[in-house]
Amino acid sequence: MKPARVLLLAAVAWGTVGATARAQTYQTDRTVETPQGARLHVENHAGDVTIRTWGRSAVRVQASHRPNTRVEIQTRGSLVQVGVQPPGHPGNPVSYMVTVPTDMPIEVDVIHGDVDVAGTRAPMQIDAVHGSIRVQGGAGTLALASVQGTIVVTGARGDVKAESVNQGIELTDIRGDVTAEAVNGRIRLSGIDARRVTGEAVNGSVSYQGSIRPDGWYRFSTHNGSIDLALPADAAATFTASTFNGTLETGFPVTLREARQGKQFSFILGSGDARVELESFNGTMRIRRTGEP
Amino acid sequence: MNAHPTETLSEYVDDELTRAERGRVEAHLATCAECAGLVADLRAVVAAAGEVADAPPATDLWPGIARRIAERGRGPEVVALESRRGPRRLTLSISQLVAASLAVALLSAAAVWTALREPETGVVRAPEATAPAGTVGTGRLVSDTGAEPLAFAEYEAAVAELERILDEMGDRIDPATRSAFDENLAIIDGAIRQTRRALESDPDDVYLNTHLANTMQRKIDVLQGATRLARASI
Numbered sequence: 001m002k003p004a005r006v007l008l009l010a011a012v013a014w015g016t017v018g019a020t021a022r023a024q025t026y027q028t029d030r031t032v033e034t035p036q037g038a039r040l041h042v043e044n045h046a047g048d049v050t051i052r053t054w055g056r057s058a059v060r061v062q063a064s065h066r067p068n069t070r071v072e073i074q075t076r077g078s079l080v081q082v083g084v085q086p087p088g089h090p091g092n093p094v095s096y097m098v099t100v101p102t103d104m105p106i107e108v109d110v111i112h113g114d115v116d117v118a119g120t121r122a123p124m125q126i127d128a129v130h131g132s133i134r135v136q137g138g139a140g141t142l143a144l145a146s147v148q149g150t151i152v153v154t155g156a157r158g159d160v161k162a163e164s165v166n167q168g169i170e171l172t173d174i175r176g177d178v179t180a181e182a183v184n185g186r187i188r189l190s191g192i193d194a195r196r197v198t199g200e201a202v203n204g205s206v207s208y209q210g211s212i213r214p215d216g217w218y219r220f221s222t223h224n225g226s227i228d229l230a231l232p233a234d235a236a237a238t239f240t241a242s243t244f245n246g247t248l249e250t251g252f253p254v255t256l257r258e259a260r261q262g263k264q265f266s267f268i269l270g271s272g273d274a275r276v277e278l279e280s281f282n283g284t285m286r287i288r289r290t291g292e293p
Numbered sequence: 294m295n296a297h298p299t300e301t302l303s304e305y306v307d308d309e310l311t312r313a314e315r316g317r318v319e320a321h322l323a324t325c326a327e328c329a330g331l332v333a334d335l336r337a338v339v340a341a342a343g344e345v346a347d348a349p350p351a352t353d354l355w356p357g358i359a360r361r362i363a364e365r366g367r368g369p370e371v372v373a374l375e376s377r378r379g380p381r382r383l384t385l386s387i388s389q390l391v392a393a394s395l396a397v398a399l400l401s402a403a404a405v406w407t408a409l410r411e412p413e414t415g416v417v418r419a420p421e422a423t424a425p426a427g428t429v430g431t432g433r434l435v436s437d438t439g440a441e442p443l444a445f446a447e448y449e450a451a452v453a454e455l456e457r458i459l460d461e462m463g464d465r466i467d468p469a470t471r472s473a474f475d476e477n478l479a480i481i482d483g484a485i486r487q488t489r490r491a492l493e494s495d496p497d498d499v500y501l502n503t504h505l506a507n508t509m510q511r512k513i514d515v516l517q518g519a520t521r522l523a524r525a526s527i
Contacts, residue, residue, distance in 0.1 A: 129470055129522065147518070148473050165515060166473045183477040183515060202511060203480045219333065223484040223508065238322070240329045242500035244491050259327045264500060266329060277333055281487065281504060 028063040028071040034080055039105040040098070042082045046112040047093035048131075053102040053119035060099040066092055105140070114149070123158065132167070150185075168204065186225075201225055205283070209290060212237050214273035221279040229278070230290045236270030241278040241285050248278075251288035297321070297328055306335045327499055334503050448509050455516040462523035474519045481512045 034057050042049055047065075054060075059080050063071045069092060074081045088094045090112050100106065106124040108115050114131045117124060123140030126133050132149035135142065138156040145151075145163040152170045153160055159176040162169045168185035171178060177196040180187045187199045192210030197218045199206040205225040212218065212235040220227050226246075241248045242264045248256070254267040278285045298318050304310050305318045322329045463471055488505045495501060 145518075147470055147522070165477050165518065181511075183511065184480055200507075200511075202477075202484050202508065217333075217336075221504075221507070223487070223504075238329065240333075242330065242504075244488075244501065259325060260498070263498070264327060264330075266325065275329070275333065277330065279500065279504060281484070281491075 024067055025064050026067050026069075028061065028065065030071075030073055031058050031060040032073055032075060032080065033058045034075070034101065034104070035078055038075075038078045038080055038101075039107065040080050040082070040100055041107040041109075042096060042098060043109045044083070044094060044096060044111075044113055045088040046090045047088060047095045047110075048113045049096045049098065049108055049110055049115045051098045051100060051106060051108070051115075051117040051120070053104075054099050055102070057101055059101075059104070062097040062099075063094055065094040068092075069094060121157070212274045212276065214271070216274040217277075218274065219277045221277075222283060223281045224283065225280065226283040227278050227280050227285040229276070229287045230292075231287065233289045234270065235274070236272060237274035237276045238268050238272040239266060239276045239278070239287065241265045243280050243283075243285065245282045246280045247284050249284065249286045251286075251292055297325065299328075302328065302332055303335060306332060330499060330503070445505075445509070448513075452509075452512060452516065455513065455520055458520050459516060459523065462520065465523045465526040466519065470522070471519075474515065477515055478512065481508060481515065484508050485512070 036057070038059075040051075040059060042051075059073070059082075061071065061073055061082055063084075065071060065084065065088075068086075069088065070085045071094070072081075072083055072085055082096070082098065084094050093113070095113075100120070102120055103122045104120070105122045106117065106120065106126070108117075108124070108126045108128075110127070110131050111129045112131065113128070114134070115126050115128055116134045117126070117138070118136040120137050121139045123142065124135070124138055125143045126135070126145070128146040128149050130148050131146065133144050133146055133151045135144065135153045136155055138153070138160075139158040141158055142153065142156055142160045142162075144153065144161070146167065147165045148167060149164065150167040150170070151162045151164050152172075153162065153174065154172045156171075156174045156176060159178070160171055160174055161179045162171065162181070164182045164185050166184050167182070168187065169180045169182055170188045171180060171190075171192065172188075173191040174189075175193045177194045178189060178192055179198045180189060180200070181198070182201045182204055184203045185201065186204045187201050187206045189197065189199055189207065190209040192208065193213075194210065195213050195216045197208065197210070197216075197220075199208060199220045201222040203224045204222060205228070206220045206222050207228040207230075208218070208220060209230040212231055214236060216237075218237075220229070244263065248265050250256075250267070252267075252269060254269065256265045256267050258265055278287075298305075298321055301310060301314060301318055305315065310318065322332060459474075466474070485505065485508050488501055488508060492498065492501050492505065
């Protein structure tokens with residue numbers, strides 16, 4: 001065989017091997033025992049992070065990644081840190097399935113990827129840039145922030161603070177104080193039992209369905225968008241509503257007092273103990289009984 | 294409707310009134326949306342001031358703001374927002390409420406400057422207020438000359454500084470994210486413009502003033518988030 005042909009065949013073979021290796025997905029599956037009070041930190045530049053729970057005092061990390069990426073699990077004191085070397089990028093993503101003790105606090109930082117957490121009864125802090133955050137459960141304080149992703153939380157038993165810049169927020173079945181802030185997105189709060197609730201958007205509607213506690217303070221505001229409150233028929237609160245171009249509609253039989261005609265209103269239901277504030281610069285503000293259209 | 298109990302609202306928030314006084318204030322609040330809104334805003338200011346106290350900026354903008362308010366305003370003492378833990382008491386007249394809201398926003402902005410600049414320079418230089426002398430005393434901040442209200446000018450300086458930092462480091466954020474930040478900042482700017490136009494026709498409106506301050510705060514929050522992200526991408 002001529003030397004040139006040998007070189008050509010070798011080059012083709014090398015290229016084929018390289019391409020195959022690059023396309024291959026490797027699986028890492030490791031379990032580390034965790035001390036009492038341990039917390040988890042996952043950092044991922046690209047790829048989804050899914051977290052589930054089990055009854056063991058251990059963290060299991062299952063990761064899908066390219067062969068040239070090494071998954072690192074380091075335990076430093078009570079911190080279990082998960083990451084990869086070299087750091088991933090959108091062309092070289094790493095997908096994680098992490099299984100943790102139910103009460104293990106969680107911290108996740110993701111740039112390109114979604115975060116999905118279910119089954120925990122622990123505090124968590126999740127930051128995403130390009131990606132949504134979905135949480136089922138959680139306790140203590142849940143601090144969730146995304147630049148370009150939706151935030152959906154169900155069944156939390158603790159305080160929830162959710163911030164999205166360019167997408168909406170949906171919180172359902174929450175027992176704890178709630179702060180939800182979005183610039184360009186809708187805020188939907190339903191099944192909320194809290195003493196203090198804040199829902200604020202700049203460009204988006206805000207809706208709330210939940211309890212009104214006697215010592216509660218509930219504040220909803222938007223610039224461009226409607227506000228819709230569905231409250232128990234026996235809600236007892238002092239309501240104030242302010243607008244510039246919007247209107248106020250209420251399904252409760254009340255007498256509105258207008259501090260500024262057509263712009264600032266107040267009325268009282270029952271003992272008036274709780275405080276409810278609504279502000280929409282341009283939109284309709286609506287207060288109705290739960291279950292009524 | 295009774296006269297607004299403006300001088301006792303901050304004491305009411307601080308729970309320093311007698312039972313009888315408290316009862317009178319609560320009776321008034323039950324029928325006055327304007328005062329109820331002010332009480333809510335005072336509580337928000339106190340809560341926000343408590344949050345920023347844990348991370349004092351290297352350069353505190355508050356003394357300057359407080360000094361200028363004291364020079365121009367009438368009424369009760371302005372308590373400095375010096376760094377200390379525990380419950381804090383702010384004694385503010387209604388006329389200082391908007392300024393206080395913005396001061397909290399500016400303190401947050403200054404904290405970002407600290408975080409962003411200290412590793413490089415070790416020194417943070419607060420922006421100078423550029424607005425001419427104004428007066429305080431009618432439930433809003435106004436300028437004698439009709440120029441921008443003083444605290445709003447400070448806000449503009451804070452925003453300009455954060456925007457400059459973002460311009461310097463913005464290429465560290467990927468283009469799609471930078472674009473999202475820009476689009477959302479434009480949305481906030483639109484809301485600020487609308488509110489300012491509304492204030493031209495109704496400058497005494499408490500809701501519009503507080504809405505403007507809150508929307509400005511939101512812009513600072515978004516800029517802070519963008520600059521933090523750029524910083525983290527180094």
